Amino acid sequence: MSGNQLLMTHPEFFDGILKSHPILHTSSTPIYSNPSFQILGYALEAMTNQTYKSLLQRDLIKPLGLSRSSYDKPEDDTAIIPGPAMSSFYGVDAGGETARWMKPRAHTSSLEVSVGAPWEIFTLTNPRLIDLYTKQGDLGMYSSMLALSPEHDVGFTILAAGESTTEAVTLITDLTINTLIPALEDAAREEANTQFAGEYSSANASIKITTDDQPGLKVTEWTNESVDVRQLLVSKLGLQNASDLSVRLYPSGLKAPGRVGFRAVFQDNSEGDSGIGPVTRACTTWSSVDSIIYGNVGADEFVFGVDGSGRAVSISPRALRVEIPRVEA
Template sequence: MYLTVGTFLSLSLLADAAAPKYCPPLGPVFPPPSNLCQNDGWAKVAKGISATIEETLKQVQHDSSIVNVNSTSFSFEIFSARDPSPLLSYAYTAPTIKNATTGVRHVDKDTVFRIGSGSKLWTILLLLKEMGDSVFSDPVGAYVPELLEAAEKFRHNKTAANDQANLMRWDEVTVGELASHMAGVTRDYGFMDAAFQPELMQAAGFPKLRDQDVPPCGETKACNRKDFFEGLLKSHPVVPTGGTPVYSNAAFQILGYVVQNATGRSYNDLVRAELIDRLGLNGSYSSPPDPKLGIIPGDVRSSMWGLDIADETPAGGLFSSTRDMANVGRAILNSTLLPREMTRRWLKPVSHTSSLNMAVGAPWEIASYEEDRVVDIYTKSGDVGSYSSMLVLSPDHDVGFVVLAAGDSAPQATRILTDLVNKALIPGLDKAAKKEAQRFTGDYALEDGKSHMRVTTDDGPGLKVTKWISNSKDVFSTVIMPALGVKKPSQIEVRLYPTGLKSPRQISFRAVPRSLKEMPGFGPFSNSCTSWLSMDAQRYGNVGMDDIVFELNEKDEVVGISPRASRVTLRKE
């Protein structure tokens, strides 16, 4: 059976009709807001977030089992890629810190925290800047001699090649698999090994270890390169390469060696020169800085402030402030250090997890929120000692936020605060973007009145087309209704969504029709959003009938709209 373009379009649109929700393509439904600081809607959102944080602090003061606010401090900032000033800053200093004998006594956006595994994001940003993303496909042995030697042994040893349960297949591991936790590599070597608590483990029924089975490093000193690889090459794989995401700090220690070997420079020097100096970061360090710069719950040792993890720094050894973390987030959203096309490829999932609302990138932890549409939030969290960090980016809005916490309940405080902010932030940003998108709304027509479009906004996502006349013919009734298989104009709607493509004085959108007629659907094949299948499916003279471009003047004002298959530009009335 052969399908015509029209039949294919009809079938794909009918699939959309079964979805009980709006069905935009994945991505922004309005152009990202560009002037949030002067947006009345945003001011209300920011005020509401501050009030929610303060109310939550009052509530948890009476229930320290959730978050102990008497001993946990945090600093928080919302930022926009389009504005160097914070959209919202908030800092809380725990009572125990106000009387601290070491470190700061008042937390603000310049206070230095450990960021733990937030360091992994810096490592990948550095790797991409220095080596590009084509390196993700390279075998790791191409950059790490110890692993190349291990891979060669597998190639010449048939017994080893068949022993998948006991031996890691280093000949299969790529740089990209390490960056996205897809290599199946052990989580750590040495660090936090229970071998350093022999009495406790033997009391729990485990046997006494032989001396050669106790890591020679990881408790009182960090593992050097020699010790690390000797232990790593004896470690069992967790899962097959490319199988399922399994979090690994060891993978990022290896990535530190990759970028060092590729550039001939030490990791610490690269971080200083290529990230800290280039981005003008004044509160970030790759080894423990002077304690007077940071917040230190307890003391330097018990909080792990003073722990220098040396070669494992790429996995979790960096220090930073809220101001600096926000600047790193802006640099990612603005592609300050990377080409924009590379940033777009980077801000994508690599694998699902067993949770439908969580995916994994390199090294992103990607949370998906689904209300009127799906919004993917790119995050990187980190916990070490008394410290916790979270960097959150919303590429749909060119906005992000940072949470840094320190104290007894730092991880809980970070995650609760992240959820509280996201709950208000995403809808608030959509409203702010919709308000700015009012400049696209209005009536557009030719002078002869034979072609006319009316664009509005309503409670749904995107711009809504309520009238579309082409050469005196109603496009709704002549094209869209037959394709959707409906007979009444009240049973359809057409929405315009931005594509992210721009030219001088032009902004590109695509029209996505949707049937409002109830259709049967009870599973992913009959009840999922398939707009990605139907976009650009129906074409006229090699131009998509859904291809819409808004025209701008020299003042960046919207002055026209071009439904490009019609070969006309309608002027805004």
Template structure:
């Protein structure tokens, strides 16, 4: 009998979730999980990833490429998972005989992360709004020539108006080396559609040098990033081949291949461990203010794929059906070498994959999909499990008839299942405020805002309005971002909740702040 009732209850929850048309906020449904090295859900996923990659490698689906993978989070300097596969077709006379986390690979266009990071470290986002002509004398002269010559100025097909192109447009591939560059025809107008450009990041390398008062890029890179982060296996110029994996076919050629002034766009060498350190530093805001990191981890333009956007220079991929989980990635290829760096800001985690051999771009794309397929659901489940253990329960006043019960279900976020304030049923009050007449259509979910004070975490309640079955985005899109904080009393939003923590981070009480009351955890 109990099992039958439980199944009915679970079915009812799923039905209600579907009926209410949940509209989560953009961003995490729960605080980022911690202690992942001992989390059973995540550890099971990591074990599955290891076995899957091994099986795919053994089946030859990685085209004989050597691989190095690290999965990491921000709570520890140790990797959650280190995996390496050494192909048979490598030159052990020149390079390593076995790949590990310190083996050096070329990272190709993942190098573009470094000039962007250096610009943010040196001057923040303000530089991204500046015209590129402000920092490059040759471009300034070309811009002046365009302005003086009315024929060129009016010929948008053949000449680029450099004064219209900003540093940020170059960083996000929304604009287009000097002598040859100035003779090239523009492809599209600035800020219209993203067009991939190595030249853009060569120019950004010069911006880095200009911001550093003329110091060369390699020295700025060392002083601002690799030395502070102790990235001992990251190099701007070709290191000893004894540190790297050298594919038998054309590996020596591509290891030594010098791309000259384009190095900021695609010439850097690194290891899985160092790139994990680099990714962890971004997520942790080790070298940037957190506000700058938040601005950086945002899309700047769409592509024609709904699950693929572009940042500076992020390639942003969206996963998940319940809510979008965005991975901020940067891939790179140069000859026989490839790299994928992928960051998950919602869960403070990420991974890096390095490859060397034949068809490494295809191999790393497949491996990245396999990693994300197992890792992202596990991270989401770990965050949910930890949130339930930490926040779920009943909170009440020691005296009076006031209490609130919070839990989790099959949907996102924390769920308010009952709420009474001084004998008043607050769920009914919320129904009245939101024009809801059917109790089954009321759904109150608490999402973390990311705001915090010592001993306090902020959440906001989202109450999706009842929506008709839509025929398109005008009638069916989520508008939670519009309704948040739309009703206030005494300058406090009725959707504002704060959880209070003890010195160990345990939740001791919750405050529905509009009611000016604090309800203690009675579990």
């Protein structure tokens, strides 16, 4: 701490922790904890034999060019201080509190809110399930919101100082989400249509890909050696009609120079949402990935060949050992 408050030593901090009663049983419910991040800072210092201040400067502030961020209190002439300094906790040296952290660690009583480390994760259901990783903070007369959408590679920050900032920040956040996410979805669909949709054809194979208002890329036609592959899948999956089969491609997150990986999801459209509860209505396609194997390669594995701008120039259903060039419009 700073100002008139004394700095607590490591032994004093842990002595206080050990003498404190538990709030609740461990791993039973989400609770916000400042000391947990203090302990993390001490652990980093012990692991690296450096101070947390030097680690923050070396590994975060300097690489990201955060010229207005610091471990210590910044100069007063660069700050926005509403009212007396201590009324906003401006003089308090709070230290640093900030691929595994981007996952829920616990759920709350709301189906739309989970708790990460240290994120508050909001799940949007329209137009589809989208997780927003947020960190909201309030200290005195300051309020802030950091929000990230990993699926869109987009985020935003809201900073406020003054009266009633908590209410203002939450309201602005919802307004931003309601405007931004639909626009990002439309932009992503347009980009996917430009980059991947179209006809791919060779002497022995062809695939037609389109986009619609549903997630992913839709495979509407697929032949190999004059055989309708979609019809083969209908038989393999035990479906009644070809119209019942949905084949959609989703990014696998795997990339190499000139290559982008996708996985297909084969689904029975006739099932609909006719279940009577969460178990019978559950999406179980996640458990059938790579389940249809041909020549030791999953029938659902696809690789797009792309040019320097990321635009697809070919597609390879890897199980069939063919690479099909894109037909230019």
